[in-house]
Amino acid sequence: MTAALEVRDLRVRFDTDTGPLDAVRGVSFSIAKGELLALVGESGSGKSVTALSIPQLLPPVRVSHPGGSIRVGGDEMIGASESVLRGVRGGRVGMIFQEPMTSLNPLQTIERQIGETLRLHQGLSGRALRDRVVELLDLVRLDAPRERLDSYPHQLSGGQRQRVMIAIAVANDPDLLIADEPTTALDVTIQAQILELVRDLRTRLGMAVLLITHDLTIVRRIADRVCVMHNGEIVEEGETAALFADPQHSYTRHLLASEPAGRPPARDPGAPMVIEASDVAVHFPIRKGILRRQVGAIKAVDGVSIAIRKGQTVGVVGESGSGKSTLGLALLRLRDSRGRIAFLGRPLNDLPPRDIHALRRQMQIVFQDPYSSLSPRMTVRQIVSEGLDIHGIGRPGDERRARVAELLHEVRLDPAMMDRYPHEFSGGQRQRISIARVLALKPDFVVLDEPTSALDLSIQAQIVELLRELQARHGLSYMFISHDLRVVRALCDEVIVMRKGTVVEQGSAAAIFEDAQHPYTRALIGASFDIVPSPPPNGDGRGATA
């Protein structure tokens, strides 16, 4: 019996301005019919490049295969003609990608985008085409499929878009589904539903699945077999259970050990209160009509109370759109809000802008995206010392330079690199730069807005470690915003669970992780940790039945 996919000694070379770069160096693996193989690795390991090579979707101008063979159902892909490849793409091989927000054409309806692949491969048209599209939407469990036909991608949520992508990928009954980080950009409860759908479709359609991911929880949950990739090579391969139980290669052990560990410092009920807010509300007006009268309001944050003591961390957990970031901005007075907010015992509500400006020094924020939150035109030294310049701390010149060096040292970056620009640093290093920038002002209170979610797992663990260490040394108070409960458990002593702007559950981290009361919290915990996913209450799509 031929394998669904057989990759032998695959090499992929990128032709870069600085010379050839071997991204994949002799990778071999195969997937049997109906099997689910996970290809695991961190960013830059070559796993996505391997995946895109299969239907030869890498840009031909800059990419070459110095060697190797890719056989889909016995047919060679490397060197195959365009027309053969077009038959394979979307026909025998379906693909779904990481970014459901940008993977669909924003100007075409759902029906047209799913229909295109049916027209190309099966020559369907008219009624038959429409019926098949509805059937596919039903198959991927999008509710009210007939009414969705004329929807545009922007009218759907991330989870719904990913369902549409899956419908496109499986439209022509492929033998192989390549899923490249299909859930990374989604909220955890939606992730569970999408994985469930992939698993279900695999059995129902009898297709093999190649799952590319960096998330070991997902692998453990659904993969039959795992290949671990590192630096363009497969370093270990095995049955999922066996590999997790007894990893052989040092890199695999490193990956498995790098889930955020450790516990937050003990609670200290006697510590002074740093920030205390009650009944915070942020409403955005909805205006309609010729006169733009306010007809209602979006309640981004509605009646949330939060109190953080010196040296402690409160985790704010929730999915995108739950209002957790808005709450952070409101506490820092970067967003207008109602409700009382007091910082170190001083009410902030009626302070004039000048006094707020002075307080900014003591209240800082670290953002999620390490790639866009640092100015590309400033050196690391300029970025870190900007706050010192604004607040006139230290003498300009050598004194500030020395302070920047000290700060970089503290976040474990080489001070010799301070005159470089952000693009020369990796994501984790950039996040360290952001933290140094914040530390420069010796703040009391720091809002950490998903500071680890864009990072690889092992880097995440390092940043969490660094944050905890800095907190102990400087007595910092954190508000830690995240959707990742594993990181929250490692860092927070108190947790607030938000949904649609309101608090659904609030209490000590231990109590919530041990014995969550609200079904939504339980669904979040179930999706984050290695527990069989329980259906969340009315989530995305046909959530309850997924």
Add this chain to the structure above:
Amino acid sequence: MWAFIVRRLGGMLVTMFIISTLVFIITNVVPGSPAALILGEDRTPDQVAALNRELGLDRSVPVRYVQWLGDLLTGNFGTSYYNDNSVASVIAGRLEPTLILTVTAAILAVAIGIPLGIVAAVYQGTRLDYAAMVVALIGAALPNFWLGLLLILLFALYWSVFPAAGYVSVFDAPADSWRYLVLPAITLGASHAGVIARMARANLLEVMSADYLRTARSKGVRERQVILGHALRNSMIPTFGVVGVALALMIGGSIVTEAVFAIPGVGRLLIESVLRRDFPMIQGVILLIALLVALVNLAVDIVYAILDPRIRYE
């Protein structure tokens, strides 16, 4: 959508009011008396005073302004100082050449600029790309009065392919009129064709790395269809904004082109009126140009909403 259009039309009224005020102030504070100009060298102070009284120029500027604005609101644009004709009817008589010239030039700019930009983007980094961009740069860089003179020299004087100047209405002689349009339309459209080509190229290149093109390829769509069916329309949305700006600029830019080719349009009327200090006519023409530009902008916003389903004006 309708609420949006109504609100925009309301905004246009405010804009037109501000422009009319500015136009009135500028025309009335520039030195030079219309009466003196009309009466010529042999005038007496009495004659000048009498004519000023007749034209209403003896009253103070604010009084004249209120009077003029009141007339505007009733649709009366005033009477020419020069020949007693109604401003509205004179402008109406001159509108056709300007509109036809501008629209032809715009079509030309789009028909040349967009394919040029697409070719350059699809063959990015090749000689074809460089050649297309050099052509675009030359088009964008040439001053249009100079290009007009050059075209007249080559195509009218040396080779006699097209007439050197003048205008024949399509409604009078359809077979002949296009020959009079070719050179002026190229003159007016060339620089915009260049700008549009560069924008079309940049926008298409930006779209070329979009994730949804990868999705299309993964469905087995032909490369040609990936570009024509998926990339192009997405890249056209920002490009279209440039086309709108170009059209608005061409309405104003037609003044120079009409002068070079002796086309009896609104632009030439404006120059004649300025030389004659024909205040009501100047004000009328500038208001008309401002109105056309505002309407073009509104049309651009409406077409945006048609092209892009994500834009829904409230």
